[in-house]
Amino acid sequence: MKLSLQGVVPVPLREKVTAGKSGMWNTSVSFNKGEYVFIQAPSGTGKTTLIHILYGLRKDYTGDVKWQDRSLTATDNETLAGLRTKNISVIFQDMRLFPELTAWENIDIKRRLTNTVTESEANAWLDRLGLQEKKNSIGKTLSYGEQQRVAIVRALMQPFEWLLMDEPFSHLDHANTQKAISLILEVVKKHNAGMILADLDENNFFPYTQTVIL
Amino acid sequence: MSDNTQKNMLRKLLMRTQHKSRLWAALLALCIGTTLLLLSVMIWWNFRELLYGKSQNDTLGSTFLIIGKRVTEQNMGVANATVFQQTDIDSLKLAPQVQDVGIIGANHFPVYAIMGGKLPLATDLPLESVPDKFIDNMPADWKWEPGSRSLPIIVSSQFLDIYNYVFAPSQGLPQLSENSVKSIALNLKVGEGDKSEVFLAHVVGFSDRIGSVLAPQSFIDYGNKMYGKPGAATAPSQLILKAKDPSDTKFTDYLQRRDYATNSQNLRWSKIRAIVEVVTSATGILALLLMGIGTLVFILFIELTIAHAQHSLTLLLQVGYSPHYLSRFMIKRFLPLVFGTVIVSMVITIVSQIMASMLVKSQGLVLPLVPGWPVWAALVVSTGILGLLVTKSISGAIKKQ
Numbered sequence: 001m002k003l004s005l006q007g008v009v010p011v012p013l014r015e016k017v018t019a020g021k022s023g024m025w026n027t028s029v030s031f032n033k034g035e036y037v038f039i040q041a042p043s044g045t046g047k048t049t050l051i052h053i054l055y056g057l058r059k060d061y062t063g064d065v066k067w068q069d070r071s072l073t074a075t076d077n078e079t080l081a082g083l084r085t086k087n088i089s090v091i092f093q094d095m096r097l098f099p100e101l102t103a104w105e106n107i108d109i110k111r112r113l114t115n116t117v118t119e120s121e122a123n124a125w126l127d128r129l130g131l132q133e134k135k136n137s138i139g140k141t142l143s144y145g146e147q148q149r150v151a152i153v154r155a156l157m158q159p160f161e162w163l164l165m166d167e168p169f170s171h172l173d174h175a176n177t178q179k180a181i182s183l184i185l186e187v188v189k190k191h192n193a194g195m196i197l198a199d200l201d202e203n204n205f206f207p208y209t210q211t212v213i214l
Numbered sequence: 215m216s217d218n219t220q221k222n223m224l225r226k227l228l229m230r231t232q233h234k235s236r237l238w239a240a241l242l243a244l245c246i247g248t249t250l251l252l253l254s255v256m257i258w259w260n261f262r263e264l265l266y267g268k269s270q271n272d273t274l275g276s277t278f279l280i281i282g283k284r285v286t287e288q289n290m291g292v293a294n295a296t297v298f299q300q301t302d303i304d305s306l307k308l309a310p311q312v313q314d315v316g317i318i319g320a321n322h323f324p325v326y327a328i329m330g331g332k333l334p335l336a337t338d339l340p341l342e343s344v345p346d347k348f349i350d351n352m353p354a355d356w357k358w359e360p361g362s363r364s365l366p367i368i369v370s371s372q373f374l375d376i377y378n379y380v381f382a383p384s385q386g387l388p389q390l391s392e393n394s395v396k397s398i399a400l401n402l403k404v405g406e407g408d409k410s411e412v413f414l415a416h417v418v419g420f421s422d423r424i425g426s427v428l429a430p431q432s433f434i435d436y437g438n439k440m441y442g443k444p445g446a447a448t449a450p451s452q453l454i455l456k457a458k459d460p461s462d463t464k465f466t467d468y469l470q471r472r473d474y475a476t477n478s479q480n481l482r483w484s485k486i487r488a489i490v491e492v493v494t495s496a497t498g499i500l501a502l503l504l505m506g507i508g509t510l511v512f513i514l515f516i517e518l519t520i521a522h523a524q525h526s527l528t529l530l531l532q533v534g535y536s537p538h539y540l541s542r543f544m545i546k547r548f549l550p551l552v553f554g555t556v557i558v559s560m561v562i563t564i565v566s567q568i569m570a571s572m573l574v575k576s577q578g579l580v581l582p583l584v585p586g587w588p589v590w591a592a593l594v595v596s597t598g599i600l601g602l603l604v605t606k607s608i609s610g611a612i613k614k615q
Contacts, residue, residue: 057532077613081536096529098227105223110533112220158534
């Protein structure tokens with residue numbers, strides 16, 4: 001599934017962008033399935049906004065975003081739900097876990113929606129990121145680092161063609177970041193999918209094929 | 215198992231509420247409203263069944279009544295003021311609910327009855343005649359031909375009742391059964407002085423419909439011709455009507471407008487019916503109001519629950535749950551509550567119907583043990599509307615997220 005952006009300018013960033021073209025804003029750019037895209041940008045330049053636009057959470061922008069030939073602005077919520085369970089997955093910067101569910105339930109509620117990852121596989125991934133002991137802890141009691149790792153495993157609980165990541169390792173130490181990237185790359189390769197990573201700085205472990213500077 | 219785990223998680227996220235009392239209040243109002251609605255439809259239908267149903271409620275379903283023009287201070291003594299003209303009869307035939315009109319003929323000649331033996335009774339006796347098709351319990355020997363000395367007569371059942379329960383005890387006379395009355399003959403002197411004849415009359419039947427003494431039409435015609443007073447009115451002063459529904463207000467209004475008097479016995483049901491209609495209508499309106507309030511509170515409760523779970527709903531939509539899936543989940547949680555209240559209302563209605571049936575049975579009336587089809591129709595329609603409103607409110611509230 002090809003991703004293309006045409007003259008996209010988020011309404012809150014309109015004034016900044018009109019001063020001159022910058023990165024992916026107000027230009028035409030497209031990415032093919034299987035590409036690993038690194039979007040580097042300092043804080044406040046719209047990384048999260050971009051990920052939210054690509055995931056269909058925000059519609060306050062001009063221009064057009066197309067997944068294959070489908071324009072996101074013209075996509076209804078039912079179709080978006082289909083895209084979010086079959087084609088696009090996301091790791092939010094703010095994790096967005098259910099605070100009242102346990103770590104395992106946060107993963108399981110997504111796993112049971114698509115039924116593409118077995119329970120033992122999910123457990124193994126949780127184990128790889130060092131979360132077995134926290135499996136039954138309530139979401140709101142987890143540390144940011146633990147929440148981030150749960151959010152990573154949850155994002156892998158579905159089939160996808162693109163994985164969107166918004167500063168996914170911001171709360172992880174060096175070792176855990178390495179483990180997380182290793183798991184992500186393994187699953188991404190299994191699905192023959194593409195990735196878009198939005199982060200502040202270049203990451204030594206992320207083997208990107210294209211860099212865009214916002 | 216797998217499905218249940220997912221549902222349990224969704225329930226934990228979406229069905230949190232701290233206002234259970236509001237839910238119970240809404241369900242109670244819904245239940246009372248639905249019950250009242252079903253009961254008002256049930257009462258209305260039962261009353262219809264008692265009046266016009268095919269069961270054996272003859273006393274209520276009476277469709278024959280006798281009418282006459284009301285005698286007032288204005289028309290007292292005015293010739294032909296209280297007789298029916300042909301135009302009146304033609305108009306009556308076209309009146310609402312009227313199926314047939316019969317003329318009640320009356321004797322315009324003197325008739326004097328003398329009973330001999332142990333019952334020394336003698337009295338002037340007015341005779342009437344009606345077309346045969348208006349006679350209830352038609353006797354086999356109901357005919358008379360000129361020259362015959364024997365005259366069959368039909369007596370109102372009320373006469374026998376008055377005799378047995380009022381007259382006989384007060385006079386120390388024996389009470390009489392219908393058969394013993396039929397075996398008694400009485401002399402009927404027709405005419406006056408030299409111009410008179412005596413007939414041997416015998417009671418051949420009793421009528422619940424006619425409140426006087428009936429003789430065959432041929433005898434009344436013969437008597438009027440032979441012994442009638444010259445210049446006596448030939449137009450009838452009373453008519454017998456066969457009415458499909460004598461309690462129909464259109465029919466009673468028709469009679470009232472023309473100032474026709476009738477025996478109130480037959481029309482009392484129109485008053486009761488009007489009262490029942492007012493009561494059932496008022497109950498129905500109250501029921502609809504209660505149902506409306508109950509539905510409103512219930513829908514508000516649903517919206518409150520959804521608003522309470524707004525954060526979880528948004529997250530669920532973001533992780534890929536579709537609005538349709540979540541709506542269906544919520545609908546499956548709330549609709550059974552609606553159906554539960556409807557079932558409770560239906561059970562109350564069925565029990566009430568059984569009790570009503572048993573109650574009227576002791577009065578010699580018949581009502582079915584199961585509520586009539588309008589009750590079921592009201593149940594289906596109200597449940598459908600409730601279900602639709604609940605479904606729409608849930609879908610609408612989730613779409614707003």
